[in-house]
Amino acid sequence: MNDYYKNQIENINHQITEAEKLLADPSMKQLAKEEINQLRKQISELEKTPGTRNPEPGTNHTVSVILEIRSAAGGDEAGLFAAELLRMYQKFADINNWSFEELDRTEGGLGNIKTVVVKIKGKNAFDKLRFESGVHRVQRVPKTESSGRIHTSTATVAILPEIPPTQISLNPSDITFESFRSGGHGGQNVNKVSTAVRIKHIPTGVVVKSQTERSQAQNREIAMEILRSKIYQLEEEQRQSTIHDERSTQVGAGDRSEKIRTYNFPQSRLTDHRINKSWHDLENILEGNLDKVIKALNDFASPTNIAA
Structure with missing residues (x-):
């Protein structure tokens, strides 16, 4: 069981201890009993709920993932880039036979996305997407740029495991x-x-x-x-x-503020800065062929058993 759920159970046990102190008070005894019963049920649900252990890389588990993409710096061009990232992940989901359900979308114009939230479900979805969180940067000449000047825009990606109410x-x-x-x-x-x-x-x-x-x-x-x-x-x-986490020096902490990747259109190059590796078939990758990038990140992480 991972530390998060241990802390949840420890907090509930503390509440039970506090409630037990009230059993000596006749006016509070019944309420205290009811509260203790409810708290014990919560612990039971936490202990038997699937997912209370950290997903291990390489296991064939099915975990629903919440994908959130937001346009950041760059105005309309950032919104267009966010839409392209959404399309890339949707095609990647199709290739992997995952379901891809859009939960919310805010548009800023024709083909321009301010924010979009999607639920992805399928075999190894979390395992494959766990390193996608962070700042994605695009470098290209916008269609509206008459002088041919390269612009830089960004979008943020967050990968969150779906969390049941229990x-x-x-x-x-x-x-x-x-x-x-x-x-x-x-x-x-x-x-x-x-x-x-x-x-x-x-x-x-x-x-x-x-x-x-x-x-x-x-x-x-x-x-x-x-x-x-x-x-x-x-x-x-x-x-x-609060703890020393080796992944901050390896593939990155998955923080949304961390610049993780550059999509350079003039050079048809995708570079992942966490592992200092580039691929020179950007168009193919944007069609959802992310497996080689995903594999490189997981291979780099595996020697130190870094958890997402």
Whole structure:
């Protein structure tokens, strides 16, 4: 069992200890018993839920992955690049016979993506995509550039494991819910056709939204799914920051702020900066043929048994 789940169980055991102190108080005894029973059920669910161990590279497990792509520096060109990354990952998913379900999308113009969230499910999905998180940089001459000057733009990618409700506990009082019209401005329960939802986790400030489904209940469920994955990721990042992690000197920590890769169109070159390796068939890679890049990253990581 990994440290995250150990900490969850330790926290619950601490709550049980505190509740047991109340058993001596006749006025609180019944409430304390009920709380202890509920807490013990939580521990039981955590212990028997699949996924409480760290996924090991090379195992044939099926793990759902939340993929988030955001345009960053570079304006419209960054948005176009984000759309190309989405297409690349979708083709990679098709090649691997994975399902590819879009959960949310915000567009900035024709073919221009500000942010997109996708759920990918299939054999070894997490194993293969675990090193994709970080800043992806593109260098090319935009179609609108008349002088032929090369522009540099960026997009960020985050790879998050899907987290079932039993694996992470969120206090309902820490969450605010807002509904709004899909594709329109936000509003507090505007009317019955406001099916899109926005959820904020107050302690962390994380905000997620979903507007792809026609039902508000379905959008809320999707938004909570994304929120759990993001909160889990934050917990993991905080845990990793307190210990020495060799992957920061190897393939990288998977931090969204870390520049990991450059897509150089004039040279038809893709370079992964973490392993200082380049491939000179960029067009082929953008068609979803990522296996050689993925393999190089996993091969580089395996000697030190680096976990994603």
